[in-house]
Amino acid sequence: MKFFVDTAEVDAIRELQATGLLDGVTTNPSLIAKSGRDFKEVIAEICEIVDGAVSAEVAATDLEGMIREGEHLAKIADNVVIKIPLTPDGLKACRHFSNNGIKTNVTLCFSANQALLAAKVGATYISPFVGRLDDINLTGMDLIADIRGIYDNYDFETQILVASIRNINQVSEAALVGADVATIPPAIIHKMYHHPLTDKGLAAFVKDWASTGQSIL
């Protein structure tokens, strides 16, 4: 499963890039607003930091505007992926970009039917928001399993990009159901490393090695 980081904070992206774990980055208008940065400048900087897919979302909601903005954003760097909301005009724009070799990430997906539509118009990625479904007492990961089954039934190439991740369990659950990508907030990625038994075991190894009085070098 690919790991994307879900942020527009370049310091956090640089730190994670150094781990060798990062396959891409997703942003959205809320994350850009939170960064306080110029949108096109921060996308360009992120594209310099990571080689993988960098999602940049259009602001327009009409077909002509989405196409115009998406084509403009695609010129920033070769690894820019155009993020488009899952609406009728958004899917028409997706079909336009797919027909013209521009990679797309169809976002704000909350149903299997929506994901089926996105695959049929050639979306590169589909972003179902599992956290927001959990927030209303639905089970976001069930949607991922449903989409996985539908896509596998028809060999759709659209990649399932699990988004709106709130905890580390959702990362492993996404991997268990066969998602292609998880886009993970930086803090959640850092939490994935830790287990108390690892810390306890390492402390014991360090203590016992010290008691040998030996040196490896």
Ligand code: G3P
């Ligand atoms: O990439 C989509 C993600 O940023 C949405 O997450 O926490 O706003 O539901 P959240």
